[in-house]
Amino acid sequence: MEHLLAPSILAADFANLERDIQLINASEADWFHLDVMDGVFVPNISFGMPVIKSIATHATKPLDVHLMIVDPDRYLSTFANLGADVLTVHAEACTHLHRTLAQIRSLGMKAGVALNPHTPVSTLTDVLGDLDLVCLMSVNPGFGGQKFIERTYEKTTVLRSMLTAAGSNAHIEIDGGVGPGNWKALVEAGADVLVAGSSTFNAADPHAAILEMKGQ
Ligand code: DX5
Ligand code: ZN
Numbered sequence: 132m133e134h135l136l137a138p139s140i141l142a143a144d145f146a147n148l149e150r151d152i153q154l155i156n157a158s159e160a161d162w163f164h165l166d167v168m169d170g171v172f173v174p175n176i177s178f179g180m181p182v183i184k185s186i187a188t189h190a191t192k193p194l195d196v197h198l199m200i201v202d203p204d205r206y207l208s209t210f211a212n213l214g215a216d217v218l219t220v221h222a223e224a225c226t227h228l229h230r231t232l233a234q235i236r237s238l239g240m241k242a243g244v245a246l247n248p249h250t251p252v253s254t255l256t257d258v259l260g261d262l263d264l265v266c267l268m269s270v271n272p273g274f275g276g277q278k279f280i281e282r283t284y285e286k287t288t289v290l291r292s293m294l295t296a297a298g299s300n301a302h303i304e305i306d307g308g309v310g311p312g313n314w315k316a317l318v319e320a321g322a323d324v325l326v327a328g329s330s331t332f333n334a335a336d337p338h339a340a341i342l343e344m345k346g347q
Contacts, residue, residue, distance in 0.1 A: 134318045135161035136344050137195050137304070139328030140186065141177060141275045148182075151332065152189045158341045162195040162217070164306070164326045166275075169200035172224050173273035180213060187214035195324075197245060197306065199272050200224065204231055211238040219243030219266050219304075222254055232261045245306070247272065248280050252290040259297040264324070265290060270307030275328040279308030284320045291321030314344045 138160050143151035155163060165183055170176040187194060193216035200206070203220040204227075210218050218240045225231045228244065235242040243264035244255060248271060255265060267286050270277035287303060294301055305322045310330030317325060327344055334340035 132323055134322065134346075135302075135324045136341060137162040137164040137324055137326045138331040138341070139164040139166055139275060139306075139326050141166045142328035142332040144332070145178075148185070149189055152186060154337055156189070156191045158338055159345045159347060160192070160331070160341050162193045162324070163190050164328075165194060165196045165215075167196060167198050167200060168273065172201045172221065173199045175273045180209065183210075183213045183215075193217065195219070195243075195304075197243075197266065197326075198224075199245075204234070207231070207234050208238055211240055215240055217241040217243050217264055219245050219264060221245045221247065221272075222250055223247055229258055229261060232258060236261075236263075243302075243304070245272070246286075248282065252286055252293060255290075256293070259294060259299050259301070262299075262301050264302040264304055265294075266304040266306050266326075267322075268307055269305050269309065272307070276333075277308055279310075279313055284316065287317065287320040287322050309344075311340065311343050315346070318346075 168175045168177040195217040196215040197219045218235045222244050232242040241263035245266035269279050269283040302324045303322045304324035305317050306326040309325050309327050
């Protein structure tokens, strides 16, 4: 499968959000990646429901919502109603991950699990059949523009083998520090969704950056 590119709106210009949404709509990018931070699970606060509601009214591509919040069970139906297509929770934030994934799917969304850099992929062994996406954090979550953690290549390779052995078609998404210098090696390691915040919106020519990271 050709890999997907998901620009992260965290790096957009919030004073020109509609312009940046239209930029992605008109581009070769595939999904909108929306980073929700609560200031508890991660040391930063980003944006929440009213902003996502506004984005949803303009976006013409799927919304990939990455929850960096404690106890995400409280808000699963809220994000479904806001129009999330993929809803990703952190394994580290879920006491009953199996139940949470089932609830996300029952609400009609694709169920994703994000793993912090220190969390081994083996933690997902018993829920591989219950998820549609695994987001490997290649930075410690909380901020855009951080340096890519090289260990992610090995995690990607191991996870791809685990998914293949389990007969799963789940996506492997890589989030943090992805750009023109590493996207290709990540796809070769088995990634199929690349999140790209700064490398998209801080590029001199975002359209050209998107095309480059799509391999076109
Ligand atoms: C980090 C977020 C990322 C972030 C990526 O906590 O989950 O999605 O926006 O930003 P870049 O691509 O700039 O590393
Ligand atoms: Zn993210």
